[in-house]
Amino acid sequence: xxxxxxxxxxxxxxxxxxxxxxxxxxxxxxxxxxxxxxxxxxxxxxxxxxxxxxxxxxxxxxxxxxxxxxxxxxxxxxxxxxxxxxxxxxxxxxxxxxxxxxxxxxxxxxxxxxxxxxxxxxxxxxxxxxxxxxxxxxxxxxxxxxxxxxxxxxxxxxxxxxxxxxxxxxxxxxxxxxxxxxxxxxxxxxxxxxxxxxxxxxxxxxxxxxxxxxxxxxxxxxxxxxxxxxxxxxxxxxxxxxxxxxxxxxxxxxxxxxxxxxxxxxxxxxxxxxxxxxxxxxxxxxxxxxxxxxxxxxxxxxxxxxxxxxxxxxxxxxxxxxxxxxxxxxxxxxxxxxxxxxxxxxxxxxxxxxxxxxxxxxxxxxxxxxxxxxxxxxxxxxxxxxxxxxxxxxxxxxxxxxxxxxxxxxxxxxxxxxxxxxxxxxx
Numbered sequence: 277x278x279x280x281x282x283x284x285x286x287x288x289x290x291x292x293x294x295x296x297x298x299x300x301x302x303x304x305x306x307x308x309x310x311x312x313x314x315x316x317x318x319x320x321x322x323x324x325x326x327x328x329x330x331x332x333x334x335x336x337x338x339x340x341x342x343x344x345x346x347x348x349x350x351x352x353x354x355x356x357x358x359x360x361x362x363x364x365x366x367x368x369x370x371x372x373x374x375x376x377x378x379x380x381x382x383x384x385x386x387x388x389x390x391x392x393x394x395x396x397x398x399x400x401x402x403x404x405x406x407x408x409x410x411x412x413x414x415x416x417x418x419x420x421x422x423x424x425x426x427x428x429x430x431x432x433x434x435x436x437x438x439x440x441x442x443x444x445x446x447x448x449x450x451x452x453x454x455x456x457x458x459x460x461x462x463x464x465x466x467x468x469x470x471x472x473x474x475x476x477x478x479x480x481x482x483x484x485x486x487x488x489x490x491x492x493x494x495x496x497x498x499x500x501x502x503x504x505x506x507x508x509x510x511x512x513x514x515x516x517x518x519x520x521x522x523x524x525x526x527x528x529x530x531x532x533x534x535x536x537x538x539x540x541x542x543x544x545x546x547x548x549x550x551x552x553x554x555x556x557x558x559x560x561x562x563x564x565x566x567x568x569x570x571x572x573x574x575x576x577x578x579x580x581x582x583x584x585x586x587x588x589x590x591x592x593x594x595x596x597x598x599x600x601x602x603x604x605x606x607x608x609x610x611x612x613x614x615x616x617x618x619x620x621x622x623x624x625x626x627x628x629x630x631x632x633x634x635x636x637x638x639x640x641x642x643x644x645x646x647x648x649x650x651x652x653x654x655x656x657x658x659x660x661x662x663x664x665x666x667x668x669x670x671x672x673x674x675x676x677x678x679x680x681x682x683x684x685x686x687x688x689x690x691x692x693x694x695x696x697x698x699x700x701x702x703x
Contacts, residue, residue: 283295292687299545302346306394313350319391324365327342346624351624358547398448407629408437447539449540475517475650478512480598486624509542510675511538555573557602579597585669586666587670589658600675602633
């Protein structure tokens with residue numbers, strides 16, 4: 277990747293979106309306006325549908341890929357086209373290329389301020405799976421709710437544990453989240469009660485978007501897994517801890533995880549993340565052969581943070597800072613294991629990393645861990661305390677990579693919590 281490449285549009289040095297990034301998203305000029313594909317460049321959105329209409333981007337004669345309400349059609353066109361369009365955009369937007377730079381009329385049709393447009397869910401999500409791949413997180417939860425000497429169950433170090441979630445409740449950043457209600461079991465009561473969630477939590481995650489499907493019954497080999505991944509997003513997999521604690525035995529989370537999962541609007545491509553590759557932690561025991569990645573940098577150095585902004589407060593407090601590189605299982609291992617029994621994944625499928633926690637208390641990726649199940653509440657800068665998320669709180673997650681003067685970022689994923697609906701519910 278050319279770290280010295282500059283665009284003719286000025287981009288601030290600390291921007292998440294230099295010309296070396298160009299993440300994909302879906303935008304419109306009004307909430308109900310026509311949705312189309314754009315890439316982020318500095319504070320701007322570059323309209324790919326307009327460039328396609330004017331003949332600058334062509335994948336197949338007579339076919340339009342960027343006047344679409346989701347990225348699915350473009351992603352489905354294949355990895356060669358992902359690279360082709362990225363290279364053509366970098367050339368077109370380069371400071372030394374006059375084609376677009378000197379065409380003021382076209383610039384007005386192609387560039388839109390991010391702050392003045394609406395950003396939408398970037399893909400149609402046919403399916404969503406959430407993994408549980410942070411050893412630090414799994415150990416912390418195991419210590420809280422089981423014997424610390426047996427914090428990890430026997431299967432955890434042998435396979436990427438996961439569960440199938442609800443694709444229908446994946447929402448884009450900025451979408452408000454209504455506090456869920458359900459059954460909770462109080463330790464002082466013999467039977468459960470119906471209540472609004474009292475232990476609402478965030479889960480700091482990333483997600484990857486499947487870019488290439490496989491046929492039913494035909495697993496994706498670990499050697500080909502990376503070719504099936506289009507890009508990554510920031511991901512907040514909201515969690516109702518008290519509902520989950522009661523319902524998860526014996527089959528796992530259900531209503532505690534179905535109400536909302538928030539993703540960032542920009543999908544950062546794997547090509548943009550290439551300079552920041554690193555290795556996963558040493559895996560012991562050595563995985564079974566189908567999960568073994570040989571001599572490869574199979575993770576990414578992505579700095580992640582969580583901020584909490586109380587209602588009626590101007591600023592947010594940083595409550596967590598961690599890194600994606602701590603993840604025990606790689607995305608390729610997750611995808612391969614997902615398909616090993618014959619499951620067919622589809623273009624646009626979302627795979628959540630699982631909560632990303634680091635080795636220190638300030639790097640834990642959930643309120644459950646940060647406040648250690650309400651036994652060590654956090655004190656915010658305004659003097660308020662938090663053990664879990666309160667109504668009116670906004671959770672903001674950010675992520676970026678930085679190396680040799682190059683910064684590639686994800687922007688943010690945010691969501692404000694609204695009070696639970698009153699029961700009985702009415703539409």
